[in-house]
Amino acid sequence: MPQLKIQNLTKRFPGVVALNQIDFELEAGEIHAICGENGAGKSTLIKILSGIYPVGSYEGDIFLDGQPATFLSPTDAGAAGISVIYQELALVGEMTVAENIFLGREPTRLGRIDWNAVYARTRELLDRYQLPLDPGARVGELGVGEQQLVEIVKALSQQTRILLLDEPTAALTETEVGILLNIVRELKSRGITCVYISHKLDEVFAIADRITVIRDGRSIATHQTAQTRPNQVIREMVGREITELFPRRPGNPGEVRLAVKNLTVAGTHRHRPILEDISFELHAGEVLGLGGLMGAGRTELLMFLFGVTGRRVQGEVWLNGKPYRGTSPRDAIRGGMVMISEDRKRFGLNLAQSIGFNLSLASLARFTPAFLINASLENRSNQALFEALGIKAPGLETAVETLSGGNQQKVVLGKGIMTEPAVIFLDEPTRGIDVGSKQEVYELINRLTDQGKAVLLVSSEMPELLGMSDRIIILSEGKIGGVFTREEADQEILLAAAMRHHHQKN
């Protein structure tokens, strides 16, 4: 008998069927991956299993150990042994590791918190799973990977039998991903069932016993991992064959749009330069890739050029053939630059507002002949962009918070494009979005360069950098580590360039 069985589960929202007669079985002690594009219904499934959507708000049956499960709240699900690690961590930065783990369930003696018990029991848990964490460390001072571990320990401290991990590696470095995967294996060996939700097929194939693919709210297939291959899973996720992963059509580079000459930049609060002697030219119709290791200064370069942070020490920036001296995002946008940030929820979107509100937000001056916004002009532009980008939503008045990650990313891109920029900075434009949406973003990049726009693309994914750039600049410790054409570059050469100044320093 499966430990958990889902039968004919359907969840409707106004105007949308998020889950459509899903079936799913979970064997005790297995690691079961769920793969699907953003918007396929993974998050909804998790929210039903964890009791956020209570029984009665969906159709169909859930059986836990053969008994019907009727969760009315996350507390019920927790009591039944189901815990969730969400993409967005829910920790209190000002509190210690131990305080966070026992938050809301503090052991008490005579009505006062028994701090000895809190720390002793945390120590015990950390030792049992051999986790390198200090119970007394302040959570805000830990890295994202360590914070993730705290979340997991928190879940384990409450007699968890089934652990749901929702995109747990989205914000982790490679090393941290390795540690996390080992912990999941360790949990399995202790008999804890894990549901692992991820876009990253290499992780899924490294760890899962079985893989279930869902698409458009339906369960498509369940495989034994050993008996399938990534290509098949991708095909099932997308519902079509993806022949060419990186469909870059090299354009005809035109005149120089952005020229950076011997630029040295200091951090706003630090004296040591964060960027040193940077020079490059970005041409119309070109995709210039910007690579490097974490902390090499890629985002800092974009942030400086866009007027967000950093202080010029020396050097020049030329925009469209003229010296550029802007100091704010407003100046940058007026000069014809636009930046699409890697953190779209924080830096890109007004989640509670509509798609239309967000699309036109940075371009309102264009729709305002005198004092009032011309609603006709605005809606016409919004509608055109909405259709051109293929945003999947009922209409322009849909709130952005209800969209999937890929569609939210399209809205952010649309807002940038609406300003009619000559130069576009893309910072990790495909982070956290699914294979199908990635393809659409790549296709969009092609269309933009066809129109003569210049694109500066920051990416941590080597294949993306190699696949989508016409030329590649590698930053290393804030300096240029190397410049390569598409033909010259391969992963080894780029990695060597990224390490160049590390060697010098050591």
Added chain:
Amino acid sequence: MHDNLSIRNFSLVIALILIWIFFGLMSDAFLGARNLSQLSIELAVTATLALGMLIVLLPGLIDLSVGSGVGLIGGIASVLVFQHHYPAPVAMGIAVLVALLIWRLMGTLIVRQHVPAFIITLGGLLIFKGLFWLVIQNATIPVSAGNTGNIYAALTTFYLPPIYGYLLGAGIFAAIVYGSLRARSQRLAHRFAVEEREILILKLIVIFQGLLLFVLTMNRFRGIPLSVIILGTVAFAVHTITRHTPFGRHLYAIGGNEEAAVLSGIPIQKTIVLAFTLMGAIVALTGFMQTAYAGASTTTVGDLMELDAIAACVIGGTSLKGGRGKVLGVLFGALIMASLLNGMTLLAISPELKFIARGTVLVLAVWMDVRLSRNTPWPA
């Protein structure tokens, strides 16, 4: 952005009707033409200030200094008129300039020196109260000298002659009909969702009856009060500014997500300074109306009005975190607050109980709002 007939809007209407039924049963005078005329003047004062508060709350700020400011600005105008014999328009012009400068300065301090609005305006609350008492020397300063009327006093004593009241009502209704039909055809042209034609007609009929009832009632006393016309003008202006200008969109954008607003090239500092400057203009206008309604500047004019303004906004669905709020909601919130105060005064309820009742209504209204808006939107 579309105004839906949601449960929230109805709950405000129901609360209002219950309040009116209660006071109507307790006192015959409450629903009489004379009292409703008074109530409408009191509403005009409360609601005008609340509309200014909306402009400040939308980008996620707050202004606690407006109550003291109402006293101070009204006081400056009174002193200039009564003691220095300035013509009323000149005195009011000077007072408006003072208000614009003060609120501009507060806005500038908030954005340039990064002192939280809560603290700047809390300081303002105390400082303006002190300045106010200095200006009027703790005395009672009438808004006009002797028995001569002036435009200052007329703010709450002038009534539109009945015939003009009917004309104004008809004009407003015609404008509403034209506006809704035009908006509807534009929405259809852009393939946006529109309400059923029957619902629209029903809405227009209700609006027509409401307007007619209002004009008839006001005309049974002295006519439509000038202050109500001022409120209508301010409400229309604030609605237009918040909904149909880049400045207004920017207010919502800053309140909704300030970091995203910065990266979208929105001039945050300019927007906030302008929001506070507009607040200053509205404080001045409210100061004149409130002082004129009291007949003179006395030390208590404006007391706690900042709290009524915030309460009206919040009851009307404005978020204290910013990014959410509408003119129509604020007007309803102000009507609820004004009705309560008016009714309690009519029943000669003691000041102690009045405070308790106002506080209770505020808490109840927000609690109701939280309960009703707990419908989670569908997720990704």
